[in-house]
Amino acid sequence: MTDDFPQRIVCLTEEPTEVLYALGEERRIVGISGFTVRPPRARKEKPKVSAFTSARIGEILKLEPDLAIGFSDIQADIARELIKAGVEVWISNHRSVAGILAYIRRLGAMVGASARAEAYARQAEAHLGEVRALAAALPRRPKVYFEEWDEPIITGIRWVAELIGVAGGEDAFPELARQPLAKRRILADGGEVVRRAPDIILGSWCGKRFRPEKVAARPGWAAIPAVRDGELHEVKSPIILQPGPAALFDGLAELHRIIAAWAHRAPG
Known part of the structure; x- marks a missing residue:
């Protein structure tokens, strides 16, 4: 029986590599992104071409x-x-949690692994439900500011804002999270963060380490509850800024860990 599905796939970003490995279809991958870290073995087994x-x-x-x-x-x-x-090319353009789940299912279908992809997507949905239930039991919900980049300041993308909600928080810039392009999420006035007074600041600067001390030193930001209380945290970009399984599993778990710790701390 011949395999009529793609045999030699180049993954230009991280999420298709992670999904294909999770589905047991890694033999089809012939090249990956240099930013790939999940699963760790992929970096050892596949040439990095982008x-x-x-x-x-x-x-x-x-x-x-x-x-x-x-x-x-x-x-x-x-x-x-x-x-x-x-070369045949598929460029996905999803930006939401629902989009990530649909992406897993579509990619599975493209390689003849629909049943396994459906099971994997349901596993992710179950995890989302478990964290949502834990979040519902928290004594309070923080306002959370997520920063994707610092110069210029770029606020969080839609799936991040949605995961913050699932984890038990309220995104500080929901209107910007709906903007699919990063340039539409540039915050011209950092003072707007001060005015929205987030309880938690999360940083995930893609490609470089988050510097909470630099954030805290911005003009006027000392008045922000998160800065006053030392609630500035880094969420590593590989687990939150790629629209794939990492965000739904490890990224969401890390968001909930930070939010739950804040919720159970005695108000200052």
């Missing part, structure tokens, strides 16, 4: 892929070059 906004097109073509998988408008130029070279 970053997020750039890729070694020549190296990718040498791998003779029959499918390349990427994410978002930011990878449009990479996709264009591969398409011009005759």
